Amino acid sequence: xxxxxxxxxxxxxxxLQNALLFLEDGRISAISSRGSAAIPNHARLxxxxxxxxxxxxxxxxxHGGAGLDVMRASRDELPRxxxxxxxxGVAGYFATTVAAxxxxxxxxxxxxxxxxxxxxxxxxxxxxxxxxxxxxGPFLSHKRRGVHPPQYLVEPxxxxxxxxxxxxxxxxxxxxxxxxIPRALEVIAEAARRKVCVSIGHSDAVLAAAxxxxxxxxxxxxxxxxxxxxxxxxxxxxxxxxxxNTRLTADIIAxxxxxxxxxxxxxxxxxxxxxxxxxxxxxxxxxxPDGTYQLGPIQVEVKDGKCTANGTLAGSVLTMDxxxxxxxxxxxxxxxxxxxxxxxNPARAAGLGGHxxxxxxxxxxxxxxxxxxxVRQTIVRGHGS
Ligand SMILES: [Zn+2]
Numbered sequence: 001x002x003x004x005x006x007x008x009x010x011x012x013x014x015x016l017q018n019a020l021l022f023l024e025d026g027r028i029s030a031i032s033s034r035g036s037a038a039i040p041n042h043a044r045l046x047x048x049x050x051x052x053x054x055x056x057x058x059x060x061x062x063h064g065g066a067g068l069d070v071m072r073a074s075r076d077e078l079p080r081x082x083x084x085x086x087x088x089g090v091a092g093y094f095a096t097t098v099a100a101x102x103x104x105x106x107x108x109x110x111x112x113x114x115x116x117x118x119x120x121x122x123x124x125x126x127x128x129x130x131x132x133x134x135x136x137g138p139f140l141s142h143k144r145r146g147v148h149p150p151q152y153l154v155e156p157x158x159x160x161x162x163x164x165x166x167x168x169x170x171x172x173x174x175x176x177x178x179x180x181i182p183r184a185l186e187v188i189a190e191a192a193r194r195k196v197c198v199s200i201g202h203s204d205a206v207l208a209a210a211x212x213x214x215x216x217x218x219x220x221x222x223x224x225x226x227x228x229x230x231x232x233x234x235x236x237x238x239x240x241x242x243x244x245n246t247r248l249t250a251d252i253i254a255x256x257x258x259x260x261x262x263x264x265x266x267x268x269x270x271x272x273x274x275x276x277x278x279x280x281x282x283x284x285x286x287x288x289p290d291g292t293y294q295l296g297p298i299q300v301e302v303k304d305g306k307c308t309a310n311g312t313l314a315g316s317v318l319t320m321d322x323x324x325x326x327x328x329x330x331x332x333x334x335x336x337x338x339x340x341x342x343x344x345n346p347a348r349a350a351g352l353g354g355h356x357x358x359x360x361x362x363x364x365x366x367x368x369x370x371x372x373x374x375v376r377q378t379i380v381r382g383h384g385s
């Protein structure tokens with residue numbers, strides 16, 4: 001048994017001072033405050049000083065990092081991506097696709113399914129795990145496609161969805177779809193029936209069409225404000241629904257580039273600490289120097305931390321720990337609420353039960369933070385340095 005001692009702990013719904021966290025066989029066996037629990041003689045006590053213990057982060061929208069692209073990297077390369085993510089506090093992610101030729105998308109989905117199902121017992125590496133696949137496309141609006149190549153966008157049909165589902169062997173955990181395109185509602189309903197977290201985005205929907213998508217089963221929104229019909233005070237469109245429906249969770253890229261800090265603040269006020277989710281939308285260039293990188297089939301130029309393809313924003317080089325710190329600066333949120341938007345909230349949004357919180361019985365996925373939110377250590381399934 002290992003006992004971690006830290007100045008604070010975020011569950012993240014509650015905050016404990018002078019915390020003790022008991023680890024056994026890769027799981028959290030108990031949490032308490034110093035003084036209220038005895039430390040068994042056989043236990044190893046690790047004093048983390050003024051550190052904060054928090055649930056490790058989950059990134060629901062992640063295309064790559066450390067030079068690796070999730071659609072292109074081989075099975076042997078991808079664990080290196082997981083190791084890099086862990087250095088930024090991430091324990092789990094959804095490998096996120098972009099619109100590409102259907103055959104190559106299906107090949108990528110098969111590789112990712114292998115990785116998700118891959119044996120992990122005895123794997124001592126401290127690496128974030130792919131927990132599912134996020135299909136960002138191909139069912140997107142031509143008008144709001146961002147950098148997704150127009151020739152690879154597909155009209156939603158149940159047979160195409162079924163083909164993607166089969167290639168991924170059911171590991172499609174999330175799907176971004178524009179609700180206003182013909183027959184999208186049918187596919188939304190079927191995906192929701194299969195417990196996919198259906199997320200409206202890359203969309204030019206007017207308010208009624210967005211609401212129809214939610215009624216059909218969508219329950220989340222993808223990179224709010226980006227690749228969305230803009231908010232108009234007399235014609236609120238999809239953003240009117242995303243920002244006001246309290247049953248809808250929504251995510252945002254809080255890098256200060258995709259959305260101005262003041263608008264990140266507006267988003268956080270609208271969604272609140274219950275429903276706001278942080279994502280990175282990171283691409284292979286994350287953690288790498290400026291240069292030319294691939295995002296699926298798309299070539300991306302990275303300069304001064306800004307990723308573009310033909311002048312359009314193309315993902316980010318944001319890391320989850322920076323997104324958390326940005327939220328404390330942009331919106332004055334407490335570190336605990338910011339951590340919640342990167343852990344418990346994505347777990348709830350995506351139906352990842354048992355993830356995103358520190359509690360007895362949970363898998364030991366823990367980030368050790370400095371008081372200012374810098375990552376000091378990440379523990380994944382009980383393994384930490
Ligand atoms: Zn993306």
